[in-house]
Amino acid sequence: xxLFKPDPERSIEDIVEDLGQEIAARYRxxxxxxxxxxxxxxxxxxxxxxxxxxxxxxxxxxVAERRRQNRILAELAAHRAVALRDLAALGERVGNRLRxxxxxxxxxxxxxxxxxxxxxxxxxxxxxxxxxxxxxxxxSQSVAMVAISLENRLEVLAxxxxxxxxxxxxxxxxxxxxxxxxxxxxxxxxxxRIVQRFLAEGITGFTxxxxxxxxIGAYAEMAGRTSxxxxxxxxxxxxxxxxxxxxxxxxxxxxxxxxxxxxxxxIVSLDSTTGDIELPHTTREETVVVHITGTLEQARxxxxxxxxxxCKIVAYQPGLAIPQADFQYDRKAEQERQEQRRLERxxxxxxxxxxxxxxxxxxxxxxxxxxxxxREMRGFIEQTGHKRKSVREQLRxxxx
Numbered sequence: 001x002x003l004f005k006p007d008p009e010r011s012i013e014d015i016v017e018d019l020g021q022e023i024a025a026r027y028r029x030x031x032x033x034x035x036x037x038x039x040x041x042x043x044x045x046x047x048x049x050x051x052x053x054x055x056x057x058x059x060x061x062x063v064a065e066r067r068r069q070n071r072i073l074a075e076l077a078a079h080r081a082v083a084l085r086d087l088a089a090l091g092e093r094v095g096n097r098l099r100x101x102x103x104x105x106x107x108x109x110x111x112x113x114x115x116x117x118x119x120x121x122x123x124x125x126x127x128x129x130x131x132x133x134x135x136x137x138x139x140s141q142s143v144a145m146v147a148i149s150l151e152n153r154l155e156v157l158a159x160x161x162x163x164x165x166x167x168x169x170x171x172x173x174x175x176x177x178x179x180x181x182x183x184x185x186x187x188x189x190x191x192x193r194i195v196q197r198f199l200a201e202g203i204t205g206f207t208x209x210x211x212x213x214x215x216i217g218a219y220a221e222m223a224g225r226t227s228x229x230x231x232x233x234x235x236x237x238x239x240x241x242x243x244x245x246x247x248x249x250x251x252x253x254x255x256x257x258x259x260x261x262x263x264x265x266x267i268v269s270l271d272s273t274t275g276d277i278e279l280p281h282t283t284r285e286e287t288v289v290v291h292i293t294g295t296l297e298q299a300r301x302x303x304x305x306x307x308x309x310x311c312k313i314v315a316y317q318p319g320l321a322i323p324q325a326d327f328q329y330d331r332k333a334e335q336e337r338q339e340q341r342r343l344e345r346x347x348x349x350x351x352x353x354x355x356x357x358x359x360x361x362x363x364x365x366x367x368x369x370x371x372x373x374x375r376e377m378r379g380f381i382e383q384t385g386h387k388r389k390s391v392r393e394q395l396r397x398x399x400x
Contacts, residue, residue, distance in 0.1 A: 008121030020225030028217035087165035095162035104151035115235035259303030261329035281319035
């Protein structure tokens with residue numbers, strides 16, 4: 001296999017997007033496989049349940065009806081026992097396959113190498129000679145800690161995937177069985193919709209420190225993107241410090257959120273220095289006064305570097321221009337970005353309902369919802385002039 005070569009021209013946005021999606025796609029594919037297998041068995045469960053005789057009349061079931069009922073109940077019990085066994089085995093196989101991929105180590109290694117390469121290129125282009133430092137993504141202890149943190153998060157997901165098929169099927173049986181056995185056949189269509197909604201939700205139950213709930217694909221994407229950005233920046237900081245540079249400036253997108261905006265275009269120290277200090281000019285025989293807004297850790301403590309953040313740190317050369325020095329928070333731009341993400345989620349949600357529909361009626365209803373959400377997206381694009389990102393509307397895209 002060809003060796004990975006970092007590309008210093010590649011933007012952090014592309015790196016975070018691509019590597020985050022690689023992790024999310026692995027877990028989303030695993031989730032889709034689980035849901036499909038559970039849905040197949042749930043469908044058979046409901047078909048058998050639907051064959052049971054209706055609620056007995058005053059005279060009770062006939063002998064033939066009772067025999068038929070007993071036969072179906074026996075077949076249903078056998079089906080459920082086999083389904084639970086097979087789904088438990090499937091969960092184990094998929095969970096072990098995800099663990100054996102060593103995603104955290106590989107993804108964070110790539111992100112760190114990209115961060116080091118970008119920092120080295122930036123310093124080289126600025127005309128500053130580089131020290132001969134080994135180029136390795138493991139040189140920074142903080143990057144290693146990021147990899148461990150991501151590995152721990154992914155292990156939680158693998159454990160949940162291992163349990164999901166059996167747990168989900170048992171929940172579906174619990175939803176469907178009581179009324180069926182009582183003979184309340186009028187509620188079967190409603191029960192099927194409950195099952196469909198449950199399957200469309202995916203593997204849920206992941207709550208972050210802010211109290212937000214995530215599906216497994218969304219959580220994997222968030223964890224991946226956040227860890228990739230952190231490793232990229234930490235590796236870049238390490239490379240800067242190895243070149244005796246302890247000042248950086250934060251660069252971000254035009255639609256940056258209000259947590260990051262106060263730090264974009266500001267100078268931060270990579271050690272503990274703050275305030276106004278006098279430093280030699282980078283290219284002239286003079287000194288300049290540099291205002292250091294705060295430390296990098298202070299920026300993080302105030303919200304910069306939050307989950308899914310794509311801002312980056314670049315080396316600051318005293319006396320040279322500061323990128324985005326005049327940056328101003330644009331509330332409308334952030335709101336438009338959030339609205340586009342909301343519309344993308346609506347489209348994906350409708351597509352999941354369509355994919356997990358158990359009846360033709362529900363499938364047609366979900367397809368109409370897909371078309372409606374897509375029309376709303378087209379209207380938004382025409383109104384704002386934003387670029388539509390169709391890949392984010394596909395089921396393979398997670399909900400981060």
